[in-house]
Amino acid sequence: MELTVRELTKQYKDKRAVDGVSLRLTEGINGLLGANGAGKTTLMRMLCGILKPTAGSVSLDGVDVSSEDYRAVLGYLPQDFGYYPDFTGLDFLLYLAALKGLSRPHAKRKAAELLELVSLADVGKKRIKTYSGGMKQRLGIAQALLNDPRLLIVDEPTAGLDPKERVKFRSLIAGLGQDTIVLLSTHIVSDVEKIADHMLMMSDGRIILDEPWDKSRTDLEQLYMEEFGGDGE
Ligand SMILES: Nc1ncnc2c1ncn2[C@@H]1O[C@H](COP(=O)(O)OP(=O)(O)OP(=O)(O)O)[C@@H](O)[C@H]1O
Ligand SMILES: [Mg+2]
Missing domain, CATH: 3.40.50.300 (P-loop containing nucleotide triphosphate hydrolases)
Known part of the structure; x- marks a missing residue:
């Protein structure tokens, strides 16, 4: 490519x-x-x-x-990426996956796989406002990877x-x-x-x-x- x-x-x-x-x-x-x-x-x-x-x-x-x-x-993580503080990491990924047109089963599978990849699997159900800066950026990478x-x-x-x-x-x-x-x-x-x-x-x-x-x-x-x-x- x-x-x-x-x-x-x-x-x-x-x-x-x-x-x-x-x-x-x-x-x-x-x-x-x-x-x-x-x-x-x-x-x-x-x-x-x-x-x-x-x-x-x-x-x-x-x-x-x-x-x-x-x-x-295309996957993109902008410099000024906005997170939804009250969403959990998992819900945030599912939400963005829906916007990107992934089917619900595919989105669920993909979100779980990506949380694993970015080492956030154990905090996927915690709200983003409890994440550190590094955790947020790793979640940012995960959302950029939703569409492979x-x-x-x-x-x-x-x-x-x-x-x-x-x-x-x-x-x-x-x-x-x-x-x-x-x-x-x-x-x-x-x-x-x-x-x-x-x-x-x-x-x-x-x-x-x-x-x-x-x-x-x-x-x-x-x-x-x-x-x-x-x-x-
Ligand atoms: N919308 C705009 N209107 C006018 N000038 C702009 C606009 N956006 C960027 N610039 C100017 O263009 C130049 C490049 O900005 P840009 O944000 O692309 O740089 P950068 O390398 O990303 O910087 P940083 O490391 O601070 O993020 C800067 O001088 C900036 O002030
Ligand atoms: Mg810049």
Whole structure:
């Protein structure tokens, strides 16, 4: 599979948030590193078909981002994902599964399987307001996986997580890249340097690094610092 992005641009009034981005992404973990305001969220929203580009195109194996077939194979965890605090984790998944058109038996099976996958099976019947930040983000991944996506877009999922939760989240993501195109944005080098198969770096709306990534490399922090001067961890 290939996600093909051609000359994608988003122009706000006097700000070009994404500036002529072209990419070809395939199965595996694709890390998208960039500082605040680099354009990661704007790019991802266009890749999800929820923000209309000023120019350019996005397709998955030739299927345009605007088509229903594209949406059917897309999973998305937005940066500002809203949870329903009074829902239980399980009910939340069942609710979203219904919205996505899964049959009730399929939804039940899938929700149980996903709660297991994200290590929330034992708290599935507890209300979301009792969850930690890390638990909420794992539930966020579970909802993004309800439709068995071939393309999974995850926007800064580790923001606000403590180091332990971050490690847990990282290993969860690492297990998903086998036959899925995973695109994960972050401004934290350690989120992606040991799990990414491909690395992208974004600055001021442009892609400034786009190459296969060797997980044994240890110079990502340095590359990032050279570009952004600090802020990485
Ligand atoms: N709706 C909008 N109107 C005007 N400017 C916008 C809008 N959305 C984003 N921008 C600007 O576009 C640039 C890119 O923003 P974006 O949110 O895509 O960056 P980001 O890399 O996701 O940052 P962060 O790490 O803070 O989430 C920023 O300068 C931002 O202020
Ligand atoms: Mg963002």
